[in-house]
């Protein structure tokens with residue numbers, strides 16, 4: 464028999480405890496041993512968790528219990544779980560964590576501390592989708608050329624409702640919270656940070672990149688308007704919050720931002736809380752993974768897959784390699800990214816304005832691909848929306864600064880990157 468302790472019996476923890484109990488027979492058959500939860504740890508013992516396991520409010524009841532073989536960390540946060548996971552590993556216990564923030568900051572130290580002790584984290588990225596297993600095992604033959612996907616269920620749920628139903632941002636965020644998709648602090652979701660944590664985990668497995676969230680480009684969905692949505696529809700795009708890791712000539716691009724993608728692409732059709740990740744390998748070509756990216760049972764499914772792998776003795780190096788990966792995998796600066804761009808600005812409705820704007824863009828060698836002008840309802844301004852051919856991020860950022868200086872341009876200029 465294998466005994467498990469769960470640190471944090473919230474939505475996911477309760478699902479883990481309940482599925483381990485309800486599906487005990489099939490899990491014993493698959494793992495070869497009976498798996499039992501001995502203790503769950505919570506902060507507030509008076510709250511009903513909907514589980515039948517023994518609860519404690521002292522994490523040491525798990526960490527220091529010699530009978531517990533596997534510690535499942537589902538607490539959230541970074542520093543407290545780091546200390547506890549470290550202690551659990553030092554005590555020789557295998558660890559399963561769903562904590563992407565912990566891994567975004569401490570995965571390399573934890574790998575070092577874990578050594579040969581299993582430290583598994585399937586549930587940290589894209590909820591129930593077995594993307595970590597796919598990258599660590601299934602695609603191990605490949606140089607990974609790109610990873611691109613919807614890695615946050617809350618924002619995909621929000622964008623889908625905003626785009627398909629014209630729903631209001633605040634109302635739809637509240638709904639996502641009530642459905643248990645959103646992080647405790649939902650700015651993690653809408654600001655793109657949650658997706659960045661997941662992207663960093665995937666980029667470590669694929670490229671061995673040791674970056675932190677502050678090292679990469681992260682933009683959220685806060686500034687997307689119905690104007691952008693309508694433009695995207697008219698020009699054959701969908702807007703999705705994507706995590707993108709791309710190997711290019713000089714290194715690897717890592718970025719999270721709202722992205723216009725062709726409406727005909729598979730990822731564009733992924734709606735609601737669902738996540739989808741496309742991985743391109745040099746041997747296999749494109750592979751695609753789709754499923755629930757949030758929610759108690761879906762995430763618990765991934766947690767339990769790790770527990771079973773550990774019981775089977777089926778783990779391996781935490782990040783999937785025992786020696787450094789190939790060279791030339793340095794993180795590129797944001798300014799070096801090359802892509803297409805959409806710009807939205809308000810300009811005065813007078814002759815010569817377009818010429819001034821295109822002249823400014825010409826200075827940076829930026830070429831316009833398509834353009835749309837929409838009158839504002841109540842004033843003398845018009846909305847000018849256009850897309851550019853591919854150019855370097857540095858150029859578009861400089862051009863935006865210069866455009867904002869023009870008298871004919873009013874207010875901020877919004878920019879959304881395009882991936883073709």
Ligand code: HSE
Nearest residue numbers: 615616617644646757
């Ligand atoms: N808040 C996350 C999401 C949960 O919405 O995808 C899963 O990490």
